[in-house]
């Protein structure tokens with residue numbers, strides 16, 4: 001599920017060109033960066049479910065602090081405030097805030113119903129990951145967004161990064177580390 005968040009971050013580079021990709025990635029993925037910490041503290045709960053669908057091995061029982069819409073708006077405001085203080089760029093700070101909140105929309109589309117609007121609220125989710133075909137379609141769509149949204153001359157390695165990260169996220173492994181990324185052509189099957 002990482003690729004969709006990466007795609008949104010890359011697309012946002014167009015409206016916040018001076019913001020580093022690291023910051024944009026951190027903004028769209030903030031919920032997923034916070035979630036393992038809250039899991040360690042016991043504030044959120046999840047368990048592993050063995051099954052044939054590689055996208056659904058992790059069952060998120062309760063993720064109200066990292067992933068509810070209300071708390072994501074709060075995290076977005078906090079992230080944007082810190083970014084604004086650090087850079088003085090109000091417009092980019094607004095983009096960063098929206099990117100943090102965008103995580104909810106994307107996870108709402110892909111997750112089974114485990115995305116609450118507020119802590120304690122009814123969890124929502126369209127469950128696109130229930131369909132491997134649908135998941136692959138989102139992945140390919142994500143690559144298209146990246147190719148459109150990335151800066152000229154930087155598109156290839158960044159697209160390669162996301163493509164490398166995607167199958168690993170599908171297996172619930174850690175995201176690709178930079179030294180494991182090997183750039184490759186985006187359209188390898190041209191023959």
Ligand SMILES: [Zn+2]
Nearest residue numbers: 031032103107
């Ligand atoms: Zn998430």
